[in-house]
C-alpha cells in the first residue's frame with residue numbers, strides 16, 4: 001500500500017519522434033559544451049521542424065552560440081563529397097561525439113533534394129541544366145560508392161566509414177548527400193564547409209535578417225545574431241539566400257514562394273541573366289527592364305518560345321500515363337509538379353508585363369505625336 005504510482009511520461013515525450021528526442025539531447029549537449037541557446041527545436045502545425053525562441057530576444061542579441069567543439073568541419077570547398085563523407089563518418093562511428101547530432105537528422109522519408117531525387121523524376125525538372133546537375137551528382141556518388149580510385153579525392157569512402165563501405169548502398173549515400181548539402185554552411189572568414197548543430201535546424205525565410213558571426217576574436221564561437229526582435233515562442237528563421245523556386249527545390253527540397261512575389265518570380269533557368277556556362281545558382285531577382293523596344297521584343301520572343309516548349313511538353317505528357325510517385329517520395333513529386341505550374345504562371349505573367357510595357361510605350365508615343 002501507499003507508494004504513489006510513478007508519474008506517466010508527458011504525452012508530448014511519448015509521441016515524440018526519435019529524431020526530435022535526439023534534437024532535445026542535441027540542445028543539452030551544446031549547453032554542456034559551453035554553448036548558449038535561447039531556442040528550442042519544435043514542429044509547427046504543418047509538422048515542419050524548426051527552431052523557436054525560448055525567450056524574448058532583442059535585435060543585436062545572440063540567438064545562440066555554438067562552441068567550436070560542437071562543429072563538424074567537412075574541410076575546404078573543393079570537393080563535392082566531403083560534407084557527405086563527414087556526416088557518414090559520424091553516422092558509422094560508434095560513440096561519435098556527434099551522436100546526438102546525427103540522430104537528430106530527418107529520416108530518409110523526410111529528406112529530399114537533388115542528391116536523392118528518384119531517377120524517374122529527373123525529367124520532371126524539364127530543364128537540361130537541372131537534369132545535368134542532378135545526374136552529375138548521382139554519377140559522383142556512384143563513383144564514390146564503386147570505390148573508383150581518384151588520386152585527387154580528399155577522402156575515399158572506406159577512409160570515411162571503414163568496413164561499412166562494403167555494404168553501403170547508393171540510396172544511403174544519396175540520403176547523406178541530401179542531408180549534408182542542405183545543411184552545411186560556408187563563408188567568411190574561414191572558407192570551410194561546416195555542419196553546425198542547431199544552426200541547421202533553422203528553416204528558410206526569404207529576407208530573414210538574422211546573421212551568422214563566426215571565428216571572431218575574442219569569442220570564436222559560431223553565433224546567430226538577431227537582426228530584429230524575436231518574441232518568445234516565435235520561429236527563428238534563416239535566409240538560405242535569394243533563391244528562385246527551382247534553386248530552392250533542387251538544393252533544399254522546398255519551394256521558396258516565388259509565385260507570391262509581384263511579378264511572380266521566374267525560375268532561375270528562365271531568367272534573362274541566367275548563364276548555364278557560368279555555373280552559378282544565384283541569379284538576382286531583377287525583372288527585365290528593356291532600354292529599347294527592340295530589346296523588349298527580343299525578350300518577349302525568348303519567353304514566348306520557352307513557354308511554347310513547355311506547352312509542347314504538356315501536350316506530350318497528357319498523352320502519357322501520369323507520373324507515378326516513388327514510395328517515400330510522394331511529397332517530392334507534388335513539389336516537382338507544383339514547380340511546373342509556378343514556372344508557367346511566372347512566364348505568362350512576365351509575357352503579359354512585357355506586352356503591357358510595349359502597349360504603354362506605343363500609347364505615350366501616339367499621345368506625344370498628337371500633341372505636336
Ligand SMILES: C[S@@+](CC[C@H](N)C(=O)[O-])C[C@H]1O[C@@H](n2cnc3c(N)ncnc32)[C@H](O)[C@@H]1O
Nearest residue numbers: 048049050182183200201202203204252253254
Ligand atoms: C537546414 S534544414 C532546417 C531544419 C529542418 N527542418 C529539420 O527538421 O532538420 C533544411 C531543410 O529544412 C526544410 N525547410 C527549410 N526551410 C523550410 C521552409 N520554409 N518550409 C518547409 N521546410 C523547410 C527543408 O526540408 C530543408 O531541406
